[in-house]
Amino acid sequence: MQFDQILQYSLSGLSTGAIYALIGVGFSIIFNATGIINFAQGEFVMLGGMFTLLFLETLKLPLWAAIPCAIVASTVAGLLFERLAIRPLRQATPINLVIITIGGSILIRGLAMLSWGKDTHAIPPFSGDDPIAIAGATILPQHLWILAITVIIVIVNRIYFYHTISGKAMRACAYNRRAAGLVGIDVHRMVLFSFIISSAMGSIAGIIVAPLTMTAYDVGIMLGLKGFCAAIIGGMSSGIATVIGGLLLGVLESLGAGLISSGYKDAIAFIILLLILFIRPQGLFGKAESERV
């Protein structure tokens, strides 16, 4: 076993892991605000890539302009999804809402297929594709873009949740919705916010990964599930735990695919998911709930 081989797999695993992390944090944010798992999360990842393509090729915008437009368009889609599918049913139980998100994801995927066809598309890399050599391994500039953008988003996220009143209010909602209402926080508004933030994050993930993996109307399913897996490893935390969960998942997946067989790539993610759910359902870093009254 070569050291540089392992390094190579780990490096590329880190960048896919960063994508899973972004999607996973999106899952956690909505889960914390509403108590539901939004299985349409992956579709916003897909929309990010597909909208970029739309602005790039159909509307002939340059890449630097197409990306922000695509993020805005996907975020608006997330907002509409909350308004049209989640809010009208606010009395429904979480399990009903989860089923609605599954329905929503099928609908969004279907609409994407009708508008963009079934073909796989490529987005050009942000800054060329000359590989960079690092200690015997090579990575693409796009990998660096992915890691850098993920770091920035994680930092912005941290600042939002810990240093702004709106972010603190969202954490308060996540901890105790009734008490949040009693201090004057409009809980429904926070739910809308959570959908806006996580669809924006999902679409960014979809955009930065598209130059590496291509995009199509159905990439959301698998990316969404991997993101969900990252969130479970992180114990549904909207912070660093889920990010580590995503990176861990990406690296293990990449090492498994490289060293065992690439046929097992997806299976590895789901074996980890099942193991975590069986052995540590509170997440890898979670403490079992303890309360002081």
Next chain:
Amino acid sequence: MLLRLKNINTFYGKVHALKNVSLHLAEGEIVTLIGANGAGKTTILNTISGVTPAGSGDLLYHKEPVQALAPDRIVKLGISQVPEGRQVFKPLSVEDNLELGAYLRYRNREGKSSIHEDMERIFTLFPRLEERRKQLAGTMSGGEQQMLAIGRALMARPKLLLLDEPSMGLAPLVVQEIFCVLEQLRSERGMTILLVEQNAKAALRLADRGYVLETGKVILEGDAGELIENAEVKRAYLGKDKKEIWER
């Protein structure tokens, strides 16, 4: 009249939790609701706060109907609740909890300085919170959490404060401290207070008037002094048995 409930009926699904409840609070009054578990005391507060809206009847605040409003709108009007079991935001610091109490004032773009002044005022009322301002709320004792819950409610600058069993599970000295602060709030700020208590004796000593609830109905009302002397109240809520009352 600050607040008036007229023939309020509230339901939890099919359970008829409040039956034609009518009560009122004048400005600057301390009124207490006493009654056994399940009598509907908490439901009254939650109906006022918009958490479990009334099925029928009128809820008037400054003579305006407010029964269809969501909890955050009620807070905006100046009615804050200190919920049963404190319900502070345990993973957040004491300061963050207090800041969130002023959430609506932040949303109204009120300057940070006046909000921080209010926070200092809360620390003068409860010096123990100041020592722990950076600490996570969940790591404090029950009494301190209760102080924080009251402080958080005060940060919204309410005119009417609803308190749900602030003495629950607390040591007598801490209860005394908290009741002292309530008295102070009324005398210094003219705060109107609606106090739900199991500890009927302490509540009636503090309050001007009281209502006695049983199975969702108001069965007795009057001045706190009269209620304390009322034979039925003594027997049922002040822990005196019949013998003590009748054989004296």
